Amino acid sequence: MAAPLNASGVRSALVRAYCMIEASPKRGRKRSERRWWRHAVAVAALCATGMAEAQTSRTIRVAGEEWPPFLARSLPDDGLTGSQLRAVLDRLGYTASIDYYPWRRAMELGMHDPRYAGFMPVLRTPEREKFCHFSTTLGRTSYVLAYLRERPVRARSLADLRDTRIGTVSGYSYSADFDTMAATRALDVEEAVNDETNLRKLLFRRFPVIVIDSQVLRFLLAKDAFTQADRERIATSDGLFAERTMHLCFRRTTVGQVQQQAFDNAAREVDLNRLEKEYWRRIGVGG
Incomplete structure (x- = not known):
């Protein structure tokens, strides 16, 4: 006989079933675009934690490394990439929570810890394509x-x-x-x-x-x-390395894909290039 589920187990099972249905792109697209973006992130937050209480959360949590001026606690809005992340999430009615670790630890948590939507800032490589759904460009590195x-x-x-x-x-x-x-x-x-x-x-x-x-x-x-x-x-x-774009790596899961799609849709309404130029002026660093 199967062991009975306690209240927590029932809640987790219901959440998993809800996620399987609601994360479907076909289902999501029946909604208006803006409602779908908001709904997609809400579903992602719920599924990422595995707890029904997360449905009311308005915070997206990511892991990162101190890499000023792109990402840093000491800078306004956590650096250039942090400011772009916040601007996009603001379009969805969400806030960002960035936890800082050494780079390899940030990658490990961003890829495998369900508390995190992902990690940033990261450059695209064929190897990383295996475990990331990459966001739109969030800054450039030279x-x-x-x-x-x-x-x-x-x-x-x-x-x-x-x-x-x-x-x-x-x-x-x-x-x-x-x-x-x-x-x-x-x-x-x-x-x-x-x-x-x-x-x-x-x-x-x-x-x-x-x-x-x-x-x-x-x-x-x-x-x-x-x-x-x-x-x-x-x-x-200079001259040995080409300029490369940086991204937020969402976890390569169904939930991560839903989050990435919602994020990129919202990013289309934000002038990230203008925001980047304004940010460099704001902190006194040439862009």
Whole structure:
């Protein structure tokens, strides 16, 4: 005989059944567009928690890493990407709650913890397509090589870096070619927990070059933790990395797909490019 369900078990079973029906795209499209967007996120929030009480929640929870100026507790609206996330969710009548972790931990929670809708900001890669429903673009990144002026590094191609130790961040994607060469050890990389750690290691000559987003580098060097002498020692070289778009990775589940579709539909009503330019001016960083 099957074990009887307690009240919590009955509630969970009903929620699962409700989710299977309500997450259907065909069912959702019978509603007006705006009602469907709101309904889709509400269903997603309910299903993600597995609790009927979540139906009244107006908060979408995501995991992320401190990556100023794109995502940071200390910045207005949690950084550029945070501000864009909030602007889109506001169209749906929702607010965002961002929890901060080291990058690999943020990815793990965003992919597998049902408390989270996903994680951000993330670059699209074929590997990540396996576990993400990617949102529309939420900012752009431009990676550069950063090195010391007293120890210049010249590279016209990634192949020119084969004999050079390179500082990177664990779990980051830089480009398809760079990622492949690093994975196959055609490039000698040393991984750190974040960009600020790499920048300090560079200044201490732990390695001759690091890969870092140009805006992140500019923002870090402007902090009081770095001196004017530190800033004057750093030089950069661009051209090896193409500009890439950043996204919110929704969990690759039926619920995640519903959330991503609702989010992207709402994003069409928000001028994200204008918001980005205004945000850079707002915090005094050139876009």
